Structures are given as structure tokens and as C-alpha cells.
Amino acid sequence: MKYPTATTLTTxxxxxxxxxxxxVTIRYKTPRRLFLAIKNPSSSFKTHRNFxxxxxxxxxxxxxxxxxxxxxxxxxxxxxxxxxxxVMTAPTESMLNAIINTTLLDDVFSEDTTTNDLESHIxxxxxxxxxxxVMSGTMGNQVALRSHLTQPPHSVLCDxxxxxVNYEAGGVSALSNAMTIPIHPxxxxxxxxxxxxxxxxxxxxxxxxxxxxxxxxxxLDGTIMPLSEIKRIADFARQHSIKLxxxxxxxxxxxxxxxxxxSDFTTLFDSASLCFSKGLGAPIGSIIVGSQSFINHxxxxxxxxxxGTRQAGVISAAARVAVDETFGHGPNGEGGKLRxxxxxxxxxxxxxxxxxxxxxxxxxxxxxxxxxxxxGLSQDQFAEIAASEGVNARGGRLxxxxxVSDDAVDRLGRVMDKVxxxxxSGTQTANGH
Numbered sequence: 001m002k003y004p005t006a007t008t009l010t011t012x013x014x015x016x017x018x019x020x021x022x023x024v025t026i027r028y029k030t031p032r033r034l035f036l037a038i039k040n041p042s043s044s045f046k047t048h049r050n051f052x053x054x055x056x057x058x059x060x061x062x063x064x065x066x067x068x069x070x071x072x073x074x075x076x077x078x079x080x081x082x083x084x085x086x087v088m089t090a091p092t093e094s095m096l097n098a099i100i101n102t103t104l105l106d107d108v109f110s111e112d113t114t115t116n117d118l119e120s121h122i123x124x125x126x127x128x129x130x131x132x133x134v135m136s137g138t139m140g141n142q143v144a145l146r147s148h149l150t151q152p153p154h155s156v157l158c159d160x161x162x163x164x165v166n167y168e169a170g171g172v173s174a175l176s177n178a179m180t181i182p183i184h185p186x187x188x189x190x191x192x193x194x195x196x197x198x199x200x201x202x203x204x205x206x207x208x209x210x211x212x213x214x215x216x217x218x219x220l221d222g223t224i225m226p227l228s229e230i231k232r233i234a235d236f237a238r239q240h241s242i243k244l245x246x247x248x249x250x251x252x253x254x255x256x257x258x259x260x261x262x263s264d265f266t267t268l269f270d271s272a273s274l275c276f277s278k279g280l281g282a283p284i285g286s287i288i289v290g291s292q293s294f295i296n297h298x299x300x301x302x303x304x305x306x307x308g309t310r311q312a313g314v315i316s317a318a319a320r321v322a323v324d325e326t327f328g329h330g331p332n333g334e335g336g337k338l339r340x341x342x343x344x345x346x347x348x349x350x351x352x353x354x355x356x357x358x359x360x361x362x363x364x365x366x367x368x369x370x371x372x373x374x375x376g377l378s379q380d381q382f383a384e385i386a387a388s389e390g391v392n393a394r395g396g397r398l399x400x401x402x403x404v405s406d407d408a409v410d411r412l413g414r415v416m417d418k419v420x421x422x423x424x425s426g427t428q429t430a431n432g433h
Contacts, residue, residue, distance in 0.1 A: 005216065032356055047139035080405035083158035083347070083412070086250075086366065087422040089281035089401050094317035094325065099252035107133065108303070114313040115251040118320050122287050125331055126272065127263030130295035132288050132302065137249040139307055140173040140273030140286040145178070145213060147290075147298040148243040148271065154212035155179040157200055159191050162217045163247055175290070175305070179209045190217065190225040193232040202240045211240075216263065217247040222345075222367025222399075224254045227264060234268045244268065249286070252327045253365040256338035279338060279366060279401050285315045326402060337402040342368045345400040351413055355420050360396060370396035370416075375423040386415045387423070 073096055082088040105112040134140045141164050145156060156167050156172055160182035164172055172178050183195050214237050218225040218264035237244045246269040247421040251368045251427045255262050266272045271290040288298060302308060309315065328336030342365055349363045352370055360369040372395065379395030388395040389411040398412075 012039075020350045060424065069150075076403040076405065079401070079403045081390055081408045081411070083398040083400065083404070084392055084394040084399040085399045085410075086279040087277060088392075089277075089279065089403050090320055091281060092285040092325075094322070095282065095321045098317040098321045098327075099314050102313035102317035104146070104311045104313055106310050107306040107316075108310060112311070112316070112318070115316040118316040119287065121272065121320070122323070123289055125262050126266040126274070126289045128266065128272075128289040130290065130291040132295050133309070133312060133319075134273075134286050134288060134302060134307055135284060135309070135315075136274055136277075137247070137275040138168045138171065138287045139221060139274070139302070139305070141168060141215070141245070141247055142175050143301045143305070143307065144245050144271040144273055144288050144290070145172060145215065146176045146301045147294060148213050148245065149176040149178050152177045153179075153209045155181050155209040155283045156200060156213045156215055157196060157211050158215040159217055159220060160184045161220060162215065163249065164215055164217075181211070189223055189231060190220070191233070192229055193236055196233055196236060200236075200242070201242070202242075211242055213243045213245055214246060215245045216269075217249075219250045219253050219365050219367075221361060221369070222250075222253075223361060223364045224257060224259045227260045227268075230265070230268050236425070243270045245270065246272035248272045248393050249278055250365070252333065253338060253342070255277060255331075255408065256327070256333040256336060257365050258332075263331055271298075273354075274320040276322050280319075280322035280326040281401070281403070282319045285319045287319075332351050338366070341400050341402045344404060344421060345398075348398060348409060348412060351409075352416055355416050357416065357420065360425050366400045368398040369398065370398065372419065374394040375419055377419060377423065382419065385418050386412075388418070389415050391415055 071089070073093055075090065075092060077090050079088050079090045103112055107115045110116065115133055119133060123129060123131040132143075134143060136399050145164070149156075154176075156164070156176075156178050157178060162182070165180050165182050170179050173382070181199055181201075183191055183199050185191050186195055196214060200214070201208045202211060215270060216225060216230065216233070218230075234244055236242075243313075246266060248266065251262065251265055251272070251274055252317045254260070256266065259265075266289060271288060271294060273286055273288045276285040276287070288295070290298070328334045328338075333339070345363050345366050345368050349359060349368045353359065358371040358374050360371040360373075361367075363369075372379070377385075382395055383393055391408060391411045393415075
């Protein structure tokens with residue numbers, strides 16, 4: 001491959017701005033190393049024998065601005081004011097550093113050590129034999145379900161509010177040829193064994209579509225499905241040779257709330273999908289865990305639907321930082337940041353109720369559900385009021401993540417005052433709280 005022998009850039013290296021006008025001549029000797037002959041070097045450049053590695057160039061870019069544009073790596077950015085979802089979290093500089101220093105080997109051939117190490121780490125944390133990196137929570141759920149569902153006719157039992165039935169583009173039917181049986185929890189909080197027994201199809205009646213998988217989501221709408229109930233359902237599932245899958249995109253939140261360790265939850269399931277890009281803040285990625293034979297089959301399904309990735313280290317390196325720094329280093333989230341998000345969610349809920357507002361759901365983790373219908377407002381109307389104070393919100397569901405700022409909470413207080421005043425139910429206080 002041929003590379004340019006000389007390229008002169010003024011005031012920037014590639015796409016990255018420098019602090020002072022500097023003329024740089026770049027001579028490419030290899031694709032991984034840039035040799036720089038610097039004319040009138042500024043303090044922005046620290047060189048040894050007149051060369052910088054590509055890693056050094058990227059590191060100098062951290063904290064700088066792309067020419068004419070703000071640098072997205074400057075934290076926390078728009079995420080600090082965004083309550084729509086914890087998927088709005090922005091990746092951090094430490095994640096960028098991990099990406100810069102990652103391995104760049106082929107994950108389709110299982111050769112990338114960074115990805116292999118991540119999979120081994122999550123398998124160990126979750127108490128399972130093996131794990132498999134996937135691109136998203138949807139892919140994780142669908143690969144897992146397709147790996148379990150090998151012979152139609154078959155059906156999947158799930159919560160009527162669940163992600164797999166509402167937000168995965170009909171993947172269960174399209175990819176697994178399976179029928180979904182949505183259950184409305186009788187207690188309006190979580191599915192119980194009694195709910196499962198009522199709707200599971202375990203008979204030999206040829207008119208029916210037998211239940212082959214029970215898929216539970218935890219957390220769901222920010223609420224925690226207790227371990228005791230999962231154990232009851234797991235016992236039932238095993239008695240009837242039904243596979244149990246966990247949509248654990250936010251299981252980290254349940255662990256951080258003290259409801260049990262990660263392995264306490266995940267070992268009750270035949271498979272689980274865990275997300276790195278929601279509350280943990282990685283830019284991309286999820287992972288599924290299970291037995292070695294299950295993961296071997298899932299790897300084939302992942303490839304079938306286009307999920308095989310070549311230099312996956314750029315994804316898994318950032319994901320590992322997200323797990324270690326945001327969730328924490330231990331199975332109970334020790335040293336992580338999620339518990340602070342839960343405390344902030346409770347603070348926001350208390351702020352709302354102190355103004356006379358009502359909550360639609362209890363605050364158990366990082367979600368606050370304001371009952372805006374009680375205020376006579378639609379979701380769009382609430383979002384419009386929030387936008388007037390510089391806050392991004394989607395109706396009364398407020399998702400609190402670790403990058404939400406103090407100023408955002410102050411602004412949210414003013415939003416609440418406007419909502420209450422508009423409904424004629426309250427008066428605005430002097431300080432907006």
C-alpha cells in the first residue's frame with residue numbers, strides 16, 4: 001500500500017486542531033507511525049527525535065476542538081442535560097485511551113485478546129462458562145432466543161412491557177419463527193410464578209404452541225424483579241424443560257441497588273444479555289452469557305445475522321472501561337458510579353413530590369416516573385416545557401445516569417414549577433425548586 005510521502009498541514013494534524021498555528025510536515029513510513037518534521041514547533045508538541053506515533057497524535061487531540069466544531073470527547077457534553085434515556089451517556093476520555101491502545105485482531109476468528117479477555121471477565125462475573133460480544137442489546141436478545149429456539153412450533157413468554165416484544169422490530173417472529181405470549185403482571189410490578197403458570201403452554205395439545213423460552217427483563221421501567229420470584233419461575237421452567245432468558249440490559253442497576261450480586265441473578269438463567277452502552281456509558285456493545293455449548297451455537301447465529309466483527313478491540317476496550325469504572329470492579333458494583341445515579345433519582349422524585357406532584361411508579365433504581373397525566377399534560381407538552389429550560393426529556397419518564405449535572409437538576413426543578421403552574425396545581429417558588 002502506498003502512503004503520502006509529504007503532507008503539509010497548518011493549524012491541525014489530520015482533523016484535530018492544535019493550540020497555536022504550526023506547520024507540520026508528515027512523512028508516512030508505516031501506516032501505524034507518523035514521522036513529523038516540525039517547523040516552528042509550539043508548546044502543543046512534545047517530540048522525541050522528531051517523531052510522534054499515531055497514538056500520541058490522538059492523545060494530543062483530547063481536550064482540543066476539531067476545527068470549527070466542539071470536540072465530542074469533552075465531558076460531559078449534551079448528555080449532562082438529557083433525561084430521555086441512559087443510552088445518551090457519552091463515552092469518556094479513558095475509553096478513548098483504551099481504544100487507542102487496544103489490540104486490532106480478528107474477533108470472527110476469536111483472535112482478538114482484548115475481546116477474549118472481556119468475554120472471560122464477564123463470564124466469570126456472571127457465573128457462566130462463556131460469553132459473546134454483540135453489537136447491541138437487541139442483537140443480544142435475538143441471538144440468544146434464536147439459539148434456544150431450534151425447532152418450531154415454539155413460543156416465548158414475556159412481560160407485555162418488555163423490550164423483546166415492543167422494541168426489537170418483531171425479531172422474535174422474524175428471526176426465530178416464534179410466537180410471543182405477552183403477560184400483564186397481575187401485581188403491576190413484575191411477572192410472578194402464578195402469571196407464568198396461567199399463560200405457559202406445557203400441554204401436549206396439538207392446537208397450542210408450546211412455551212420453549214421464558215424471557216424476563218430486569219430491571220424493567222426502572223423497577224427490580226426480586227430474586228425470590230425469579231427463583232420460583234426458574235424452578236418451574238426447569239421442571240418443564242423451558243429455557244430461561246434474561247434481558248439484563250440494565251441488570252447492573254439492580255445489582256447497584258443491592259438486590260443481589262450479578263451472579264446471583266444471572267446464574268438463575270440459561271442465558272442473559274447485558275448492555276454496555278446504557279447506564280455504563282460505553283459507545284457501543286452488549287454481551288450474552290451462557291454455557292460453552294450455548295455460546296458456541298450463538299457465535300454461529302451472530303455470524304448468520306451479520307454480527308461478526310473484525311477488529312472488535314475498539315468496541316471491547318471501551319466496554320471494559322465502562323464495566324470497571326461505571327459498574328465497578330466487583331460482582332456487587334463496588335467502586336462504581338451507579339449508586340450515585342440512584343440517589344440522584346430519589347432526589348428528583350422527592351423534588352417533584354415536594355411540589356405536590358405524583359409519581360406513576362416507585363423509584364427503585366435510576367428511573368423517575370412523573371405522573372404528568374395527573375397534571376393534564378401530554379408527553380409532547382412536557383417535553384416542550386423541559387426544552388424551554390434547556391432540558392431534554394421524553395414525557396414523564398426521567399432516566400437518570402451518572403453524567404447528569406447539578407445544573408440539569410436545577411433546571412428540572414424549574415420545569416416542575418412550570419408544569420405545576422400550568423396545571424393550576426402549584427405555585428413557583430423563588431429559587432425554582
